[in-house]
Amino acid sequence: xxxxxxxxxxxxxxxxxxxxxxxxxxxxGLTHQPMVQSGSGYLSEPVEYPVDIPGCESVEPPEEEQFYxxxxxxxxxYDNPAYPWLTSKxxxxxxIAVREAxxxxxxxxxxxxxxxxxxxxxxxxxxxxxxxxxxGTTADGVVTRDGVEGSVTVNVTRVDDGxxxxxxxxxxxxxxxxxxxxxxxxxxxxxxxxxxxxSNIVRVYARDGSVVVAASSDRNADYESTxxxxxxxxxxxxxxxxxxxxWSALVPDGIPPLPMSCDTNSEGxxxxxxxxxxxxxxxLDDFWQSAGIPVELDRPLGSMRTSPSGSxxxxxxxxxxxxxLMIRVxxxxxxxxxxPSGAVTLADGSQFRDDxxxxxxxxxxxxxxxxxxxxxxxxTRVDVQIAAAQTLVDRPLLQAIALTVAGSVD
Numbered sequence: 001x002x003x004x005x006x007x008x009x010x011x012x013x014x015x016x017x018x019x020x021x022x023x024x025x026x027x028x029g030l031t032h033q034p035m036v037q038s039g040s041g042y043l044s045e046p047v048e049y050p051v052d053i054p055g056c057e058s059v060e061p062p063e064e065e066q067f068y069x070x071x072x073x074x075x076x077x078y079d080n081p082a083y084p085w086l087t088s089k090x091x092x093x094x095x096i097a098v099r100e101a102x103x104x105x106x107x108x109x110x111x112x113x114x115x116x117x118x119x120x121x122x123x124x125x126x127x128x129x130x131x132x133x134x135x136g137t138t139a140d141g142v143v144t145r146d147g148v149e150g151s152v153t154v155n156v157t158r159v160d161d162g163x164x165x166x167x168x169x170x171x172x173x174x175x176x177x178x179x180x181x182x183x184x185x186x187x188x189x190x191x192x193x194x195x196x197x198x199s200n201i202v203r204v205y206a207r208d209g210s211v212v213v214a215a216s217s218d219r220n221a222d223y224e225s226t227x228x229x230x231x232x233x234x235x236x237x238x239x240x241x242x243x244x245x246x247w248s249a250l251v252p253d254g255i256p257p258l259p260m261s262c263d264t265n266s267e268g269x270x271x272x273x274x275x276x277x278x279x280x281x282x283x284l285d286d287f288w289q290s291a292g293i294p295v296e297l298d299r300p301l302g303s304m305r306t307s308p309s310g311s312x313x314x315x316x317x318x319x320x321x322x323x324x325l326m327i328r329v330x331x332x333x334x335x336x337x338x339x340p341s342g343a344v345t346l347a348d349g350s351q352f353r354d355d356x357x358x359x360x361x362x363x364x365x366x367x368x369x370x371x372x373x374x375x376x377x378x379x380t381r382v383d384v385q386i387a388a389a390q391t392l393v394d395r396p397l398l399q400a401i402a403l404t405v406a407g408s409v410d
Contacts, residue, residue, distance in 0.1 A: 044190035047169030055174030056166035063167065083126045085247045086137055088257035091123040095139055095258070097244035098154050102143070103235050108274075109142040109149065109221065119308050121152065122258060134158065136211075142221045143230050149220035150230035154239060155213040158247045163205040171203070180207050183241070185233050197225040202236040208248040214240040256299045262326060264313030270331035271409065272306050272314040280304055280314065280329075283408040287400070295320055295392050301401075304329075323388020329405050333379045349377040350406060352399060370395055374402040378410045 047062045078088045099108065099121050113120050120141030127135045136157025143152050163182040166174060171184040186201040199217040206212070216231035231239075243249055272280075281302030288301040297318045304316030304327060315328045336343075336351040343353035352374055372395065374382040382402045386393050 041193040042190070043192075045169075045188045049168040051168050053166050053168075053171060053173060055176065056171075058166065060165050060167045062169045078125050080126055083137070086123075086126060087251070089251045089255050091125075091137065092258045093244055093249075093251045093255045094137075094156065095122045096255070097242045098139060098239055101239040101242055102152070103145075103231070106143050106145050106152075106230055109144060113140050113142070113308075119259070119305065121154075123154075123156070145228070145230040148218075148226050148228045148230070150226060150228065151215075151217045151219050152231060153213075153215045154245070156245050156247065157211050158209040159205075159211055160209060162209075181205065181241070183237060185237070187233065195225055198227075198229050200229050200231060200233050200236055202233060202240045204237075204240040206246050208246055210246045210248070212240045212245050259299075259303055259305060260317035260319075260324070262307070262315035262317045262328070263309055264307040264315050264328045264330050265309055266307060266313035266330045266332060267310045268312045269310065270312030272311045272329070272331065274306065276409070277304055277306055277314050280405065280408045281316075283404055284327075284401070287404040291397075291400070293392065293397065297325075301325075320386065320388060320393055323386055323393070325393065326383075326385045326387075327401065327405060328383040329409060330381045330383075331379075331409075332381055334375045334381045335379065336375050336377065351375050352402075370398060372398040372402050374399075374406055376406055376410060380406070380409055382406050 049059075049061050051059055053059050078086055078091060080086065102108065108120055121139045123137045123139040126137050134157045136155055138153065138155045140151065140153040142149055144150075163184075164170070171186050173185050175183045175185075177183065182205040184203040184205075186203070187198075188201065189196055189198045191197070197217050197219050199215055201213065201215045204210075204212040204214075214231075214236040216229050216236055218226045218229045220226050281300070281304055284302035284304070285300050288297075297320060299318050301318060302316075303318055304314050307313035307315050307328075312332065313328065313330045315326070317324055317326045319325075336345065336349060336353075343351045345351050352372065354371075354373065369385060369387045372382075372384040374384075376382075382405045384398045384402045384405075386398060
């Protein structure tokens with residue numbers, strides 16, 4: 001996906017306009033440019049000049065329009081020589097810090113992002129840009145406060161030339177902290193086809209060259225404005241000043257890499273709230289500890305999370321030696337077969353069955369795949385899969401994992 005951005009507005013280049021509108025303030029954070037006005041029904045807050053800005057000795061006029069582009073292919077990873085500081089563990093530490101900094105009254109909506117299309121509030125690999133600016137890494141998500149949805153986005157990058165001079169249309173106030181950190185704040189709005197959205201933005205220039213932009217808008221998951229921005233300037237300020245977000249901050253001991261990519265392709269709401277997934281993970285960890293399997297995992301077996309596509313599903317993946325163990329559970333209307341072929345029906349009516357007889361049993365690398373499918377009478381389905389060249393995880397163990405998952409849901 002390529003997004004073209006400009007000083008004073010947003011234009012699209014082969015991308016759905018709704019995505020652009022949803023990340024209007026995000027785009028401003030990514031490019032480090034204020035947004036003023038554009039064609040195609042887009043409008044943002046007019047820029048006044050000359051103007052006095054608190055905390056600024058002088059204020060420069062707005063810049064001429066400048067165009068930038070960001071390209072995301074879905075194939076970016078953290079092994080990027082242009083960003084040696086952005087490892088998977090570093091991204092995980094930053095993501096944990098942002099989620100912990102959310103106010104207690106704010107809840108993260110599972111499976112909802114505007115920008116990344118991945119897990120909410122997880123810092124993504126850096127996108128490619130046209131060389132004019134550094135896009136850094138971005139985490140975004142949809143949140144609710146008092147039952148009203150909005151968005152939160154945090155972008156982290158680094159610069160070598162210090163804070164940007166005060167400029168009209170760029171900030172409402174500037175604060176310089178005793179250690180030299182500079183904090184800019186902005187309360188603004190933008191509009192698309194008459195739908196006006198409000199945003200709060202905090203931009204931090206740290207002493208090590210980190211630039212952290214935390215923004216919140218009243219756009220909900222349908223890209224519609226609700227009239228209520230979920231996070232205040234002060235709350236965003238606390239997030240943006242988290243020391244874990246500095247590019248130079250060391251990753252604490254014990255932080256694992258980010259969860260491996262997984263999904264259930266089960267959109268919509270379901271039973272897998274964060275609390276339900278916590279209970280599921282506790283059951284998996286208890287099972288693994290009691291089983292005493294002499295197999296090394298790269299993270300706890302209980303590493304499941306709500307699926308990126310919605311709370312109707314949960315999934316997780318762990319490295320098992322040289323293989324990958326994937327667990328998926330879907331809150332759906334699956335029915336045990338009345339005439340199962342090769343299926344095993346348990347006392348409670350659950351069935352182990354093969355939904356894809358004759359399907360390939362090999363990965364593209366030639367490693368064998370073993371699949372277990374368990375369908376409960378309620379319609380909940382559990383899939384456990386191992387893909388490995390050599391592993392001590394056999395079929396009975398996969399079945400035991402599926403039964404553990406099944407026993408924790410419904």
